[in-house]
Amino acid sequence: MSVKQISVFIENKPGTMHELTKVLAENHIDMRALSLAETEGFGIVRILVDDVMETSSVLKDAGYIYQLTPVVVVAVPDEPGGLNKVLTVFTAAGINLNYMYAIPGKTTAYIIFRVEDVKLAEKELRQAGIHIADQEEISAL
Numbered sequence: 001m002s003v004k005q006i007s008v009f010i011e012n013k014p015g016t017m018h019e020l021t022k023v024l025a026e027n028h029i030d031m032r033a034l035s036l037a038e039t040e041g042f043g044i045v046r047i048l049v050d051d052v053m054e055t056s057s058v059l060k061d062a063g064y065i066y067q068l069t070p071v072v073v074v075a076v077p078d079e080p081g082g083l084n085k086v087l088t089v090f091t092a093a094g095i096n097l098n099y100m101y102a103i104p105g106k107t108t109a110y111i112i113f114r115v116e117d118v119k120l121a122e123k124e125l126r127q128a129g130i131h132i133a134d135q136e137e138i139s140a141l
Helices: 016-026 052-061 082-093 118-127 135-139
Strands: 003-011 031-039 042-049 065-077 097-103 108-115
Touching (some): 003 135, 016 042, 016 052, 031 097, 031 135, 042 052, 042 065, 052 065, 065 082, 065 118, 082 118, 108 118
Antiparallel strands (some): 003 065, 031 042, 065 108, 097 108
8 A cells, every 4th residue: 555656866966857857847746745865975766656557657757766665645634743643653652754845735745655664554543543545656656
C-alpha cells in the first residue's frame, strides 16, 4: 500500500533544479509533492508524481541517477494535534522517523513519512484508524 517516492540526485549548482523540472515538464510529468535537501556538493530531490513508472523511464533516458523508495503517506486533518496523533502511533510502536514533508490542503494535509519499517508503520496506523493514502490517491490529487 506504500507510495513510491522518487529520489533524484542532482549537483548542487545553479540551474540543475531548473533542468530537472524542464525534463519533467516536457514529458508531462505532474509532481504531487517535492522536497529538496542539500548535501555536500549534491542535492536530493524527493518527489511524488502522478505516474511513477513513466517518470522513472523519463529520468533514466535523461541520464539522472534516481532511486525509488517506499514511503507512508497519511491524510492528516487540518486541526490541532492531527500530526501529533500520527507521531504518537509511531512512538508507541517504536517506529523511527527518518524524514517527513507535506502536501498542504484546505481541510487535510498529506504527510509523507520515510520510516525504517513501512509495513509496521502501515499496520499500526490502520489499527489506530488513521487513513493511509495509496499511489492511486496521490496520483489523483
